[in-house]
Amino acid sequence: MKPRYLTALGLSAVLLLAGCGSSGDEEPQAAGGGVVTADDCADPAAAKEKITGTLKVGWSGATSGPLAQAVGLVIEGMRTRFAVANAAGGVNGVKLEMVVKDDAFNPEKAKTNVNEMIQKDKVHVLETFGSGQLNAVADDQNEACVPLLFGQASVPAYRDAKNFPWTTEYLPSSDIEMAAIVEQIKKKYPNGTEVALAVNQTESGQGYATGFKNAIKGTNIKIAKEAPSTDPNAAITTLKTSNAKVLVNAVITGDCLPLTQALGRSGWKPEAVFQPANCVDGKMLYEPAGAAADGQQIMVWLKDPGNPLYAGDAAVKQYLADTAKHGNKHALNNYTVNGWAIGDLMIDAFTKAAQSPDGLSKLGIMKVARTQSYQPPMFIDGVKWTMTPAQSLGIVSFRPFAWNAGKKVFEPTGDVIDMSSRYK
Template identity: 70%
Template sequence: MRNRYLAAVGLSAVLLAAGCGGGETAAPASPADPAATAAAPASSAASVTPTDGCADPAAAAQPITGTLKVGWSAALSGPLAQAVGAVIDGMKSRFAVANAAGGIGGVKLEVVARDDAFNPEKAKANVGELIQADGVHVLSTFGSGQLNAIADDQNEACVPLLFGQASVPAYRDAVNFPWTTEYLPSAEVEMAVVVAQLKQKYPDGVDVALAANQTESGQGYANGFKKAIEGSNIKIVKEAPLTDPNAAATTLKASGAKVLVDAGVTTDCLALSMAVGRAGWKPETFIQPANCVDGKTLYEPAGDAADGQQIMVWLKDPGNPIYADDPGVKQYLADLEAQGNKLPLNNYTVNGWVVGDLMVDAFTKAAASPDGLSRLGIMNAARTQSYHPPMFIDGIDWKVTPTQALGIMAFRPFAWSAEKKTFEAQGDVIDISQNYQ
C-alpha cells in the first residue's frame, strides 16, 4: 500500500529517534506488558487498521495490562493553558470514575501530559518522549499545527492518536492516516451548517466580513466557509487577519458587511468581541467558531458587544438552566462529586470529560473484540465507533466508520444573551449526516 504515511516511514523513523535521543527506530512494546518479547497475537480478520507500515507490527498487537497510558502533548503554558488544563482535568475525572469501577477489565487508566506551549516542533519532540520514555499506548494533542507535526511519526509508530483537538480534513483520511482520529467537528461540516443558516436568514444573499486566524486551525475554518458559500449569493467582501484584532475590527467594519464570521481559535473569540465593541460596530449577525463556547470566560467579559453572537454547539452545558433536569448532566455532576472533584462548570471541562468518555467506550469495545485491549484493538474500535456520550446534546451522536471519520455531523445553534449571561437555543439540532453517506 502506497500512501503518505508509508512514504514517510524512513524520515519518520529518524525523527522519532532524534526526538528521544536514541538510535532505535522501532516503537517499543508496552512497558506494562511483562512479556515484551513474546509473540503477538494475530490480528482479527475483521481488522480495519493496517499494520504493514508499522515499525513494529507485533508490538501494536500486544495486550495492554496493568495501566493503559494516554499521552498528551498540550499547551500547559501560555495563553491557552487555562482552557487546555480544564480539558485535561475533565478527562482525568472521567478516567477516575472508570478506575473506581475497576478500569477496563482491571486495567487502570492514566493521563501523561507534556507541555508543548502550542509549538508544533515541541509537540513533535514530545511525541518521541511520550512513546519511548513514557511508554504511552494512546496519544492526543491540541491544535492542527501540532497534529500536522505529529501525525507521520505517530502513524509510523502505530500508536493510536485518538480524538485530536483539531478540525482540518487531512487527518480524517483513514488511508493516509489510519492510526489518527480527530475530535473537533470538521471545519467544513461546521461551516456548511453555518452557511445553511445564513441562506435561510438571507435568502437573497448577504455580504460577509471574514476574520481569519493565520494558524492551520483558523485557515481550516476560513477555507471551510469559503467552500460552503461556493455557488451561493453569500459573498466575502473583506477578509482580515486576526494578528491584530483591533485592526481587523476597524478594517472589517469599513466593509459594510452585515455578517461577521470569526474563523479563529479560542484566544480570538473574546479579543475580537472586545475589538468590535471598541470600534463601535454591531454586526447584524456575528458568528463565532464552535471552539469558543465558554460563556463565562469568552462572552461575559465583553458585555453588550457579545450579545446575540451565534455559535454551533454539540455539548450540554451543565450550568445552563435548560439542562437542569437532564439525566446525563445529573450523572455527570454526581460522578464529579463522588470523585471529590470541584471542577468549574465550563465547556472545556465537559469537553475533556467527553473525550475521556469516548476513549473509555473505545477501550471497552476493544477489550471485548478479537484483537483485545491492544493498540490495534483500540484503533479498530475507534475506526468503527458509534456512541452517544451522555453529555452530547440529544440528537447528536458520535459516529466513525472505516470510510467516514467525521465523528460529529450535527449541531444545535445557540446565541449568547448578555442580559441573562447564558446561551439560548436558537432552534433544533441541525443534522447534515445525510450529506456524507
C-alpha cells in the same frame, strides 16, 4: 513498507488543494475497506501486545501560554472521567493514566513531546491540541502505530483514513461546521449578503476560513473583506469598513473574547456574528465582553451543565455528582465538559476493544475507533459520534445557540442540524 502515509510535502499539497479547490460537498476518502492492520507497523508485535496493569494516554497540549487555561480545563475534564472509571475498576481491571507534556501550542515542541511519549514513556494512546500540532506529529505517530484518538483539530486531511489509519479527530471537520454556519446565514438572508471574515493565521484558523469559503460556493453569500485576527483591534477596524451585515470569526479560542471586546469598542454592530465551536464557554469568553457579545451565534454539540435548559437532564445530574465526588472544581466550564466527553469516548473504545478478538491492544483500540458508534451522555440528544469503515464522520450534527448577554446564558435558536447529507 507500503507508502501509506503522506510525507510533509504531500500533506502540504493536500492542505493547499483544500484551500484552492476542494468542495465541502466532497466525501472523505475511503479507509481502504476500513481494515486497520499491524502489517506495516515498525513493531507489529508491540501493536498487537495486550495492555495490562495500566493504559497510558499521552497528552501534548498548551499548558503554558494564552491557551493554557482552556487546554488545562480540557485535560482536567478528561482526567476526572478517567478517575471515575478507575474507581469503578478501570477497563477490565486495567487502570487509566494520563501523561501530560506542555507544547506551548508550538508544533515542533508537540512533535518532540509525542516522540518522547512513544519512545520513553511507552504510552499506548496519544492526544494533542491544534491542527498544526497534529500536522507535526501524525506521520511519526502513524509510523509507530500508536493510536492518536480524538485529536483536537478540524483539518479535513486527517479524516483520510487510508493515509492516516491510526489517527482520528474529535472536532468536527471545519468544512462541516462552517457549512452549518452558512446554512444559518442563508436562513436569515435568503437573497444573499456580504460577510466580513476574521481569520487566525494558524493552521486551525486557516482551516476554518477554507471551510467557510468552500461552503459559500454557489451561494449569494460573498466575502466583503477579510482580515487576520493577530491584532483584534486592527482586524475589527479593517472589517468595519466593509459595512458587512455578518461577521464570521474563523479563529482559535484565544481570539474569541479579544475580537468581541474590540467589536464593542469599535461601535460596529453587525446584524449577525458567528463564532466557531471552540469559543463555546460563556463564563470565560462572553460574560467579560458584556453587551458586545449579545446575540453571537455558535454551533454546539455538548450539554452545558450550567444552563437551566439541562437542569433536569439525567446525564448532567450524574456528571455533576461524579465530578463533585472526584474534586473537580470546574465542572460547569464547557472546556471541562469537552475533556470529560473525550475521556468518555476513549473509555467506550477501550471497553469495546477489550471485548474484541484483538483484545485491549493498540491494534484492538484502533480497529474499534475506526468503526465506533456511540452517543456520549454529555452530547446533546440527537448528536452522535459515528465512524464507519468508509467514512471518518465523527461529529456531523449541531444545535445552534445564541448568547443572551442579559441572562448570561446560551439559548437555543433552533433544533439539531444534521449535516451528514454532505457526506452522501
